[in-house]
Each structure stands twice: as C-alpha cells, then as structure tokens.
Amino acid sequence: MTITQPDLSVFETLESEVRSYCRGWPTVFDRAQGSKMYDEDGHEYLDFFAGAGSLNYGHNNPVLKRALIDYLERDGVVHGLDMSTTAKRAFLETFQETILRPRDLPYKVMFPGPTGTNAVESALKLARKVKGRESIVSFTNAFHGMSLGSLAVTGNAFKRAGAGIPLVHGTPMPFDNYLDGQTPDFIWFERLLADSGSGLNQPAAVIVETVQGEGGINVARAEWLRQLADVCKRWDMLLIVDDIQMGCGRTGGFFSFEEAGIVPDIVTVSKSISGYGLPMSLCLFKPELDIWEPGEHNGTFRGNNPAFVTAAAALSAYWADGEMEKQTLARGEQVEQALRAIRAEHPEATREYRGRGLVWGLEMTTPDHASKIARRAFDLGLLVETSGPESEVVKLLPALTISPDELDEGLRILARAIRETV
Structure with missing residues (x-):
C-alpha cells in the first residue's frame, strides 16, 4: 500500500504527548463501516482492533445506526443523569429478558458512569462498603483501568507509575499458570489467608479477568475460576469479575465467566x-449487596440515553437466539488454525498462541518483534495492537460480526507481516 504523508501537524502541536494509538497508525481516519476503516486519502484498513473491544458489532452497524438516528430525529432525551427515561426502560427490560433471565442471573443493574474504570471503582467501593474491609486482591498482569482505585489493582508498572502517589489496599496474587504449573493453584493465597502473621489483611473482595486482555491474552482455565470462586466463598470474600473487554460475547457466551459455570457476586461491563x-x-x-444510599455514587454522564438505545438494539438483534455465540466460536476456530500455521512456520520467533472466542494473542520470543509486526501490518492495511507487560504479544480483536472472508484476509496479511518482519 502506498501512503502519502498525512497532515498531522495540528495533532502534534496541539494535542498532548500522552496520545498513543495514533503513533502506531500514522494516518488520519475519516470513515468506517463494518470491519473496515478508511483514511482521508481513501486507503482501506481491515480492523482487528475494534475500538479496543468497544465495537463487537463493527463500525456503524446499520441496525444500531438506524435505531440511534430514529431516536435522535424524534428528539429523544440525550442527557438524563439517572432520571427515568423511555430509553433506559427499554434497555433494562431488554437486558433482563435477553441476558439475565435466560442465564438465571439475579443481578441488580447500576449505571456508574461512562467508562470501564467507573464500573471498577463502583465495584470496589461497594465491596468495601458491604464487607467493611479495605483490602482487595487482584492478580499478576491484571489491568482494571486508569483511575486511582483501578490502578491499585492493576499490575502494569508503567501504568501504575503514572498515579504519582502510593497505590494502596491492593494485593496481587499469581494468575492462572503464572508459575508455569510448578505450584498448586491458590496454595500461596490460602496460606496467607490462614496465617495471622502473613501481613495480609482480610480482603473484602477478589477482582479478576477471565482473560487478561492488556496483560497479554492470558486465559484462565474454567477449573481455576471455579477454584477461585470456592476460595472466595470459604474465606468470606466477594468475587468481582471484570468483564469490560471480554464481556458482551467476546469469548463466546455473553459473559466470559459462563463457561466456568460460576456466578460472581459483582460483574463490571463496559x-x-x-x-x-x-x-x-x-x-x-x-x-x-445493594446497600447503596441514594446518590452515594453518582456521575453526570451515567445516563447516556443514546447508548441505551443502541445497547437495546444490539441485544435484540444479536442475543435473542443464541446464534452469535456459535458464530463467534466458529470464527475463533478459524483464527486458531491460522495462528497454529504461523507458529509452525516460525517456531523460533513465536513462543505460543492463546485465546478464546474472538480474542487471541501471538506471543513473540523477542518483545520488539510484536511492535514491528503491528507496524508492518498497518502498512499492509491491517490494524492490530500489542499487549503484555513488554508489548510482546500481537493481539487480535476483530469484530464479532466479521465475515469469514474478511477474517481470512486479515489473517493472511498478519502472516505476511510476520514473514517480512522476523
């Protein structure tokens, strides 16, 4: 692909140095539809990034767009804080009928704010309020958000350092297979809990991702998650599952914990x-657990009514018949086969591939190879990002609605980028 140098001057002179994704993808995007994005010069890119998992149904999904346009054109309420609106009612009813009741999940629903870290902060606050304790246990290589409470249970040293103050009341434990199977699961955790001299304050809760996205696509086994749920029950700790990136069908089922057959006490979704x-x-x-006082946790933008409209439309269109889960698992097998072939072709450059549903990672033996592969993929018309503590994993996060042909095309581009890089 021949790309003319884009005009990035206003971004470079006016926008903060904190910007990141635009550095790896140095172009100016103009429009997007489905699994494709287009820059202002008309160059086409297959999107295996999907808004960091925010676009499971693709860009400008026509079903959701129609619902949104109709709502806006009739002057539907856009900003409503936590007021009762027809849009919120429609979402809650659809969520209950389509997601919660079929799974026999009893959850109350709280709208804590517009972002994932808002949901995590509210979950941590509620757990501490319910149990009357401060300590929260998280896991190695976890990522839960960029606000202070979320950073305290995040593992990445670079992101934690940005807080500028001590991050307290969080204790990390080994994630599944962190010790390469050399130590029985949870033996260290339970030893600390049992020993009054261990220095571990009795935790209010444990927070976990079933698949660590930013941590390197580390997949927890179903049996490990079941053991974790049992540890929490026996030691009077709440279990929080952070399903912000892996929920909404990313791993197959609507919730990523469904495969393990557990029912967390608290779940965060965004x-x-x-x-x-x-x-x-x-x-x-x-x-x-719903012991909140009215207004005890609030936020100006917790009532995003246009989001309620598109959310209800997405649930009705994709989660009423069970076909989305089957399709995602089938697409996942397609990705796994391609990564298996890449691994066989480059046994010395690649360490392993891992994933579930439509989230996959290819770990490179040399960390900077992953970033070089992502950059070469961009030159060839494919958007992929990296993850892991040293950005050593090429991360694949295509839309759940991607076609088999588009998926094949992107996987061929990835294979070529790896071949030409390593």
Whole structure:
C-alpha cells in the first residue's frame, strides 16, 4: 500500500504527548463501516482492533445506526443523569429478558458512569462498603483501568507509575499458570489467608479477568475460576469479575465467566455494552449487596440515553437466539488454525498462541518483534495492537460480526507481516 504523508501537524502541536494509538497508525481516519476503516486519502484498513473491544458489532452497524438516528430525529432525551427515561426502560427490560433471565442471573443493574474504570471503582467501593474491609486482591498482569482505585489493582508498572502517589489496599496474587504449573493453584493465597502473621489483611473482595486482555491474552482455565470462586466463598470474600473487554460475547457466551459455570457476586461491563462505541458501563451485583444510599455514587454522564438505545438494539438483534455465540466460536476456530500455521512456520520467533472466542494473542520470543509486526501490518492495511507487560504479544480483536472472508484476509496479511518482519 502506498501512503502519502498525512497532515498531522495540528495533532502534534496541539494535542498532548500522552496520545498513543495514533503513533502506531500514522494516518488520519475519516470513515468506517463494518470491519473496515478508511483514511482521508481513501486507503482501506481491515480492523482487528475494534475500538479496543468497544465495537463487537463493527463500525456503524446499520441496525444500531438506524435505531440511534430514529431516536435522535424524534428528539429523544440525550442527557438524563439517572432520571427515568423511555430509553433506559427499554434497555433494562431488554437486558433482563435477553441476558439475565435466560442465564438465571439475579443481578441488580447500576449505571456508574461512562467508562470501564467507573464500573471498577463502583465495584470496589461497594465491596468495601458491604464487607467493611479495605483490602482487595487482584492478580499478576491484571489491568482494571486508569483511575486511582483501578490502578491499585492493576499490575502494569508503567501504568501504575503514572498515579504519582502510593497505590494502596491492593494485593496481587499469581494468575492462572503464572508459575508455569510448578505450584498448586491458590496454595500461596490460602496460606496467607490462614496465617495471622502473613501481613495480609482480610480482603473484602477478589477482582479478576477471565482473560487478561492488556496483560497479554492470558486465559484462565474454567477449573481455576471455579477454584477461585470456592476460595472466595470459604474465606468470606466477594468475587468481582471484570468483564469490560471480554464481556458482551467476546469469548463466546455473553459473559466470559459462563463457561466456568460460576456466578460472581459483582460483574463490571463496559466497552461493547452500547454496541456502537458510545460511552456506557454497568456494575451488576447480587440483590443482597445493594446497600447503596441514594446518590452515594453518582456521575453526570451515567445516563447516556443514546447508548441505551443502541445497547437495546444490539441485544435484540444479536442475543435473542443464541446464534452469535456459535458464530463467534466458529470464527475463533478459524483464527486458531491460522495462528497454529504461523507458529509452525516460525517456531523460533513465536513462543505460543492463546485465546478464546474472538480474542487471541501471538506471543513473540523477542518483545520488539510484536511492535514491528503491528507496524508492518498497518502498512499492509491491517490494524492490530500489542499487549503484555513488554508489548510482546500481537493481539487480535476483530469484530464479532466479521465475515469469514474478511477474517481470512486479515489473517493472511498478519502472516505476511510476520514473514517480512522476523
């Protein structure tokens, strides 16, 4: 692909140095539809990034766009804080009928604010309020958000350092297979809990991702998650599942914990819950935990009514018949086969591939190879990002609605980028 040098002057002179994605993809995007994005010069890119998991149904999904346009054209309420609106009612009813009741999940629904870290902060606050304790246990290589409470349970040293103050009341434990199977699961955790001299304050809760996205696509086994749920029950700790990136069907089922057969006490959801990339997040919790005082946790933008509209449309269109889960798992097998072939072709350059549904990672033996592969993929018309503590993993996060042909095309581009890079 021949790309003329874009005019980036206003971004470079006026926008903060904190910007990141635009450095790896140095072009100016203009429009997007489905699994494709187009820059202002008309160059086409296959999107295996999907708004960091916020666009599970693709860009400008026509079903969701129609619902949104109709709502706006009739002057539907856009900003409503936590007032009752027809849009919120439609979402809550659809969410209950399509998602919660079929799974026999009893959750109350809280709208904590527009982003994932808002949901995590509310989950941590609620757990501490319910249990009357401060300590929260998280896991190695976890990522839960960029606000202070979320950073305290995040593992990445670079992101934690940005806080500028001590991050307290969080204790990390080894994630599944962190010790390469050399130590029985949870033996260290339970030893600390049992020993009054360990220095571990009795935790209020444990927060976990079933698949660590930013941490390098580390996949927790179903049996490990079941053991974790059992540890939490026996030691009187709440179990919080952070489903912000892996929920809304990313791993197959609507919730990523469904495969393990567990029912977390609290679940955080964001990113693709609106379906359209509109800011929205949920904190779900068992009814007996709903001890909030009115207004005790609030936020100006917790009532994003356009997001309620697209969220309800997404649930009705894609989650009423069970076909989305089957399609996602089938597409996942397609990705796995391609990564298996790449691994066989480059046994010395690649360490392993791992994933579930339509989230996959290819770990490189040399960390900077992943970034070089992502840059070469961009030159060839494919958007992929990296993850892991040293950005050593090429991360694949295509839309759940991607066609088999588009998926094949992107995987061929990825294979070529790897071949030409390593």
